[in-house]
Amino acid sequence: MTANGTAGPAPLFLSSLVAFFQRGWNLMGRLMIGGLFIMGAGIVALATAVLGLLIAFAAIIIRYTRSGEAVFQRKRRSGSKDKDDFTLEARRTPRGWTVE
Numbered sequence: 001m002t003a004n005g006t007a008g009p010a011p012l013f014l015s016s017l018v019a020f021f022q023r024g025w026n027l028m029g030r031l032m033i034g035g036l037f038i039m040g041a042g043i044v045a046l047a048t049a050v051l052g053l054l055i056a057f058a059a060i061i062i063r064y065t066r067s068g069e070a071v072f073q074r075k076r077r078s079g080s081k082d083k084d085d086f087t088l089e090a091r092r093t094p095r096g097w098t099v100e
Helices: 012-064 066-070
Strands: 090-093 096-099
Antiparallel strands (some): 090 096
16 A cells, blocks of 8 residues: 555556456457448348349239239230220321321
């Protein structure tokens, strides 16, 4: 003890050991936070890919089912004589496009 009643400085070994553990905890914390960021980015990428596949699957189902015929009209043959069967023709004119 010193004259004013306080203990002397901590031994050098003990303070360096405490500093070593503090640096270790800091490094481990940074690595864990970085890992969480990388894992979150991976989850977002995976969810985006799955959503894209679901949209593509839904588009294929709509395309090849009967309910999708209203959305994806097939071109009718010109020999058809239905009164509601018609095709619009567009041509380029000097003033722009004309639809007949």
